[in-house]
Amino acid sequence: MQRIGSAFRRVKKETKVDYATYLGVIIAFIVMSVLQAQGSLSRSVSGMLVPICCYVCMAVSLNLTVGILGELSLGHAGFMSVGAFSGVITAMSLQASVPNELLRMIIALLVGAFFAAVVGFIVGVPVLRLRGDYLAIVTLAFGEIIKDLINCLLVGWDENGLHIALNIDGTKSIDSLGLSENGIEIVKGAQGIAGNSRIATFTMGFVLVMITLIVVLNLIRSRAGRAIMAIRDNRIAAESVGINITKYKLIAFVTSASLAGAAGALFGLNYSSVSAAQFDFNTSILVLVYVVLGGLGKIWGSIVATVVLYVLPEALRQYADYRMLLYAIILILVMLLTNNPTLRSAISTLKEKIGGGEKSEGGAGK
């Protein structure tokens, strides 16, 4: 027993936090599953489970870009969109050949992650040369481009395989794909996807969150992760000790994109209809807000912030007219409270008086 105790003390604080994060997610999953099995969850709550898992993955993966790599991305929803559409197209095309829903879902998630990673790579190579606000605006532009392209996309499936067309001049419709009689119309331009079979499950959401956590936390604590954080803290110093800036930036960016793609695929599979407008600039901002309020670089913070901030507007639904206003005010106040030096020192003195001098942690905390 003593040996375990001393072994526990020797574990680094970071590692403890990481294991606590895993444990917290597992406990939350078990509690929610038990409640769901007993039928004590209302329809609206159980409907929120899968989207929450998706947004947790989105927030954790964006935290990798913004918090760990230190580059502001305003187009994270673009990767989610790529993942959602490629994943759902895969799932709908495989409906006949892969009857097993679980297998189909896993394939769809992998395809979503793959395509998002490819797009992340294509975007990342040129874009990561830019810095600061310019990078932010280019990621924003990229998100809008993805949205517009998907709005023009026409995809159908029949025995001959996938039929893909881009409705560039506005004259084409789903009929111009020339599908055979028993073909399926998958993506219909701006209307998006309709008639998708909803195969996403909470268990899969949990597994995806765990995979995201394992990938991101292990990356952060690895040699590559330390290099990435060195680039964030001082790019020039990092470069001068021989860290390959482009390589490590790309590692972080592409990992982040592919996780967002998998989250998007699961998100798409949770709804019967999906459209590109769901993944617009506002979605990117929403996820960014989760990350910043949860604390930059703090993975568990992103998880908690996502759950709270996703549930909060739903809980305030009865005040539907005022809830977004309230949300905006809370956002501004939290930013002021956590970032204004005068207010922050006032809070920490207050904390010391109450808590008997326990050290307060700086930065944006939840």
Add this chain to the structure above:
Amino acid sequence: MEFLSYLITGISLGSIYAIIALGYTMVYGIAKMLNFAHGDVIMVGGYVAFYATSFASSSLLGEDPSTAATVLATIAAVVLAMIVCTVLGVVIEGLAYRPLRQAGSLAVLITAIGVSYFLQNAAQLLFGANPKNFTPVVSGQLTFFDGQLRITNVALLTVVACIIIMVALTAFTSKGKMGKAMRACSEDRGAAQLMGINVNATISLTFAIGSALAAIAGVLMCSYSPVLKPTTGSMPGIKAFTAAVFGGIGSIPGAFLGGILLGIIESLAQAYISTQLSNAILFAVLIIVLLVKPSGLLGKMAPEKV
């Protein structure tokens, strides 16, 4: 001839972007922050002008108002919109951005996004989500070449207003004490403060000017496409920001050039390539320009000190 009319549409659309972009670029140049709420100040300006003109036409002006009275009412409405937006801009800066002067740029950006959400939702509560039909401030058009080429008076007014604003701003920042203070703040805020410049007052003034420009842009934009909703300002805001980056953020002629070019690209892309993809083409051009010239068309590349 067709090409010419698309070009003119583009230039007038671009002038609107340029006016908004001037506000963005001034705030960025001096406060070093992206004011995401700028687009929503435009929307507020549009609403104020809308209510002012409809109030004037329903209760102040009679059944058959004279032209002079209508013109006067319109000017009064625009001035009122400018005053409201100026006050709004200064209040936003004082309440939300000033406490974060020392904080990181990301914190300020998120706060600006919060302000943007706040303005949109407050507008939705106050004015309703239903789109309002804005009456253009000027009507009529000029025709050339037997009606083959039409230029609306709104387009002319927009271009003229944009050029006047650009020249006035350039003159203001290059001459005079306040302009000098602004340039000093954008160069080095700490040093400016040491030289006795009131940095907070200068930044407030910048926000006031930017917001007044946003009000003008709001009125012109709503005259151009007369639908007014709480989200009216967000897309033009993003595009104008793009224009400011395109031309080199922080540079006044850059914002003008970027705005005009963006308008022309959008108009031509809509006419000749694809209506659906016009935004995508616009943003793609932006990305290419930034990759070739990372500081924008007229931006200065700041050397990096180690």
